[in-house]
Amino acid sequence: MNKRINSHKNIQELNSYLRDNIPNVYKEFKVVDYIKNDEVILKGKFGIVKSTKARLKNGFKPSVHSAINKTKYCVNQFKEIHGDRYDYSKVNYNKDNKKIIITCKEHGEFEQTPNVHKNGSGCMKCSHKEHHGVYSLKNAEKYKKEWSKENTFLYIFDLYSDEEVFRKIGISKDYKRRVRQIKRGCNNKYNISVALASKMSLYDAIKFENELFKNECFPQHKPKTKFQGYTECFNPIEINYE
Numbered sequence: 001m002n003k004r005i006n007s008h009k010n011i012q013e014l015n016s017y018l019r020d021n022i023p024n025v026y027k028e029f030k031v032v033d034y035i036k037n038d039e040v041i042l043k044g045k046f047g048i049v050k051s052t053k054a055r056l057k058n059g060f061k062p063s064v065h066s067a068i069n070k071t072k073y074c075v076n077q078f079k080e081i082h083g084d085r086y087d088y089s090k091v092n093y094n095k096d097n098k099k100i101i102i103t104c105k106e107h108g109e110f111e112q113t114p115n116v117h118k119n120g121s122g123c124m125k126c127s128h129k130e131h132h133g134v135y136s137l138k139n140a141e142k143y144k145k146e147w148s149k150e151n152t153f154l155y156i157f158d159l160y161s162d163e164e165v166f167r168k169i170g171i172s173k174d175y176k177r178r179v180r181q182i183k184r185g186c187n188n189k190y191n192i193s194v195a196l197a198s199k200m201s202l203y204d205a206i207k208f209e210n211e212l213f214k215n216e217c218f219p220q221h222k223p224k225t226k227f228q229g230y231t232e233c234f235n236p237i238e239i240n241y242e
Contacts, residue, residue: 010034018056025061046080047073064093064114074114081120081180120181135171140206147203154205156196157182158236159223161189166221168233169212171205185227 011031018026029049033041038052042062047069049062067073071093078088087103094100096115103109104123112121140147155175157168159182172178175197182192200208213232221233 014040014053014056022056022059025056025059029062041068046076049073064096070094077118078114081118081177081184082122083174083177085174085177086122120184135202135206135209137206137210140203144203147206148201150202151199152202152205154196154198154200154208155194158193158195159190159233161191164221164224165236166223166233167195167236168229169209170229170232171202171209182227182229186223186225189225190223 011034014031014034015026018029018031029042029044031040032043032048035041038054040051040053040056042049042051044062046064047067049066050068051060051062051066064070064073064077071091074093075088075091078086078091085105087105090101090103090109092100093114097113099111099113100117101109102112102117102122104126107123107125110123110125152171152173153175155170155172155178157170157179159166159168168182170178175194179192179194183190219235220231221235223230223233
């Protein structure tokens with residue numbers, strides 16, 4: 001059994017080296033313990049990981065695969081992306097491409113691979129409800145009583161890159177999560193800023209969104225890089241949010 005070297009000097013020296021030479025690793029991880037035979041313990045944003053001095057000095061960033069508790073580490077990654085939208089009590093992480101059980105608080109259990117979930121995907125029933133015609137004027141009138149009591153956000157995002165500038169409109173219960181989803185969906189091709197995030201009833205949000213879409217003053221824009229919801233984009237113009 002390896003004997004731990006509880007040396008503050010060794011830890012401080014390695015952290016200083018990472019800070020000065022491997023800033024991309026130091027930004028996310030700090031050495032907290034030193035083990036004989038070149039092994040070190042680091043504390044990161046999502047949990048505790050193990051690595052070696054050699055790997056760190058070669059720029060290899062620790063990941064879920066080197067975590068002491070892989071399931072806990074993976075769940076913390078999920079929560080950064082999805083917040084508290086899902087219950088992860090049945091998650092048992094093994095590999096990024098091996099399906100796990102995730103529980104949607106609205107629709108129940110579903111299976112998904114960790115890498116897909118970390119890319120922003122989630123419950124397909126929720127996705128269908130939000131992006132495939134359920135939020136229509138017809139359904140808004142049909143469920144007016146229920147949807148008038150259900151809160152959501154109507155959002156307008158400004159998206160821009162070196163090649164194009166446009167806006168996206170949509171409805172989401174968590175607009176910050178939606179920003180993260182779009183960024184992952186387009187591989188960070190676009191910078192995104194929130195032009196509007198107005199909390200209102202789902203009924204009012206659907207009515208307002210449809211009014212914007214049918215207005216000829218809002219010419220549709222087709223992004224060069226597609227992502228979920230890319231059909232709900234238009235060219236940037238001045239909008240009166242009052």
